Amino acid sequence: MVAAVGRLLRRGLPVTPATADAALLDLRGIVARAADPADEASRTAALDGTLRGLLARFPDTRYASAARALFGLPPAEPGQNLTIRRNLAAEQAGHESHHFRKRVEPKLIEKIAWELLADAERFTRSAMIAPRLAPATGRLPVEADPFAWEVAEHEEQLSRLWSAIYAARAELLAVERLISLQADRKDILRTAVTAAWRWAAARAEAISYTTAFAPDLGSSVDDLVALAGWTPALTSAQASRLTEAATGGASREQFVAALHAETGLGNAWTHGFLARPTSPGNTPDEQNGHLS
């Protein structure tokens, strides 16, 4: 990264495709800013804008002007060669040119490389990781701004999605615990139905979230609900039927009523749990397959 930033120095800004290193063009912050991330020219423009913004707000005020001059921004002028820019930067920093080149310039380059990495970190989007929570230090009103409204709504949906995934996880764990305890079959089946309801609600939330906020994220609905835990194998039609019954915040009772006639689906779910090798003797009969 440091070497790639150093190579940009020879020509300075603006960054051109000839001077931009792939390591820089592939940074998440650059890809995210590019109007067309697949296009190298677009990512080059994004790198140029990022560096200009970074240099305009260079965090070390002592060397801010020197850093800008070094890369060809005012007080330097476009087209000046590196030697002229370096001399100007040394003057801005109040150093002799040789000292500046040997001692200060490498540190400025390192600082810019670090800032680019920190910027990339800010652009990391990992929908597969639940948002971290921290104690609120005060009320955080949402600013009257369309961006802020969208961002707040995104976080609302994200929170709903993860609460649904964790609720499903809790019930799936409860089923496995009851099986391990060799609990009463009725208890196991009742909990398995609760797990189906929670799992289906999580799937409905995952569909809602990915449709609205992450159509291009690459995380499928199935990838998201798989994070809740293991579930019996279902066909696509069965998974859709379960999801449909849980959509719209349906209660457990409403969910069970909607699936009352779905004996095959009930069997697929409950047999999946009870027919596992750890409990070979616990095969339910058809009656137990009803979701109830």
Place this chain on the structure above:
Amino acid sequence: MTTTNPALAAALKAASTGDPRRYVITGGPSSGKDDLIEAVHAAGIPCMAEEPGREIYRKHRERLGRHLLKEDRREYSLEVLDAFITEYTGHKGGIRFYNRGIPDGYGWEGFFGLRPAPQLEEATRRYRYDAIFVLDPLDTFEDPDDIVWAKDREIRRVHELIVQGYYDAGYEPVFVAPDSAAARLDFICANLRLPKPGRGT
């Protein structure tokens, strides 16, 4: 509250008969933009009253009865663009500040993974502003670990995408460091060689 400096009022009056001068104040949420816009109004400097995107957003939400999906955002974005063009072309002479500008559309579209609309690119070429002031966020997260809410992270992302939009549009924005609204307005006026409202009494 900032008071109108007589020297500033005289400078604004002198400029009012000249060519239009358009200055954009922009930045992501939590940048203190609303407070600064209020200070601009209080100083008697001509300025857009409210960012048109807010009312249009409310209208779209009401019509749809749900949050905006990707396809809705394009429609929203074009309607906001029309409102910004109307604001731009309605100004005929003198100094005027804008609460966001046409290139903010790049940030909005980038935030939602949309490619810039041809209408946005055309408007960006045709309607040029004289200076862009980007308000850096008031909340500074020195340590990335401090950014624990997805919302905070996204707000920072919005801000950087807005900045990139202005670079893409061929501007060199002036960054306004976090400070009080009055101090920021003084900084902006000094940059534009206008008398500082903060010195007016």
